[in-house]
Amino acid sequence: TQRSPAVVRAIGPVILLLLAVSGRWRYGFYALVRIAVCGSAISVTLRESASKKTLWIWLIGTPAVLFNPLVPVHLPRAYWQVTDLLTAAILAAAILALHRKK
Numbered sequence: 001t002q003r004s005p006a007v008v009r010a011i012g013p014v015i016l017l018l019l020a021v022s023g024r025w026r027y028g029f030y031a032l033v034r035i036a037v038c039g040s041a042i043s044v045t046l047r048e049s050a051s052k053k054t055l056w057i058w059l060i061g062t063p064a065v066l067f068n069p070l071v072p073v074h075l076p077r078a079y080w081q082v083t084d085l086l087t088a089a090i091l092a093a094a095i096l097a098l099h100r101k102k
Helices: 005-022 028-050 054-066 078-099
Strands: none
Touching: 005 028, 005 078, 028 054, 028 078, 054 078
16 A cells, blocks of 8 residues: 555654654664654645644644754753653654545
């Protein structure tokens, strides 16, 4: 089956977020996570904004703000771990919802 580009773009960040929770990495890895999550969240948010699904827009738009690489949000590691897991769950739910649309 064909997957939509938004679905494909959301899979990588989910994997990166799960890896981020699993161990300690160099700063460059976390910078990559920020870029991937922010980009993916913006992409999915823009796609969903056309369908006027406000809940998805807020659920996926919030990580775009939290993970933006230009104005980084600084949180303690424990908060980031929870944020990473929640964001991975939200993006995974978005993947399933977008895949079902097809």
